[in-house]
Amino acid sequence: MxxxxxxxxxGLRWIVLLLLIYSIVNSIIRRNTYEKKDRLLYMFTMVSMHIQLLIGLVLYFFISGKVQFIEGWMKVKLYRFYGMEHLIGMILAIALVTIGHIASKKQTESSAKHKRILIWYTIGLLLILAFIPWPFRAGLLGQWF
Ligand code: HEM
Incomplete structure (x- = not known):
């Protein structure tokens, strides 16, 4: 289990990343039209991140052996990354994407709606890329899937 x-x-990271990239490209291409499908795409992207947050919290508090608050944990790269850096970076990214989604919904013009998505989702994507424990990052024991 x-x-x-x-x-x-x-595995869900790939869905989050694909949805974010798709949303960003969509916000550029469809600048002057905003339909239900745009709203749904932006919403699903945000929801996929909220699901990731929930699973992350379960891992953080109940499951992961990579979160250890033993003495001197901040000096151990693995424990510092999962216990603090990954948590803060990802929560910030999820908050920014959520803010962007709300800001986009408040706009009335199509171009303004897409622009909010473009700005906030791009910042969120960059943060997520920076805080994923990619396998090529030494000492984090990350996997591709
Ligand atoms: C969109 C947001 C997030 C993404 C894309 C993401 C992605 C990942 C990835 C790719 C891993 C490595 C898994 C592996 O290599 O097997 C990981 C591990 C982990 N994540 Fe996240 N994460 C996100 C948010 C969070 C949040 C908000 C938390 C905490 C509340 C969290 C807690 C953890 C923990 C504890 C691990 C270590 C699991 C283990 O024991 O192997 N994640 N995350």
Whole structure:
């Protein structure tokens, strides 16, 4: 069960990344039209991140062996990354995307709606890319899937 939840969190990253990229490209291409499908795309992207947050919290508090608040944990790269950096970076990214989604919905013009998505979702994407424990980042024990 624990491995299943960890794998879900790991695999869902690709869906989050694809949806974010799709949303950003969509916000550029469809600047002057805004339909239900745009709203749904932007909403699903945000929801996928909220799901990731929920799974992340379960991992953080109940499952992961990579979160250890032993003495001197801040000096151990692995524990510092999962116990603090990954948590703060991802929560910030999710908050910014949520703010962008709300800001976009408040606009009345199509171009303004897409512009909010373009700005906030791009910042969110960059943060997520920076705080994913990619396998090529030494000492984080990350996997591709
Ligand atoms: C969109 C947001 C997030 C993405 C894309 C993401 C992505 C990932 C990835 C790719 C891993 C590595 C999995 C592996 O290599 O097997 C991971 C691990 C982990 N994440 Fe996240 N994460 C997100 C948000 C969060 C949040 C908000 C939390 C905490 C509340 C969290 C807690 C953890 C923990 C504890 C691990 C270590 C799991 C283990 O024991 O292997 N994540 N995350």
């Amino acid at each position: 624990n491995t299943f939840i960890t794998s879900m969190h790991s």
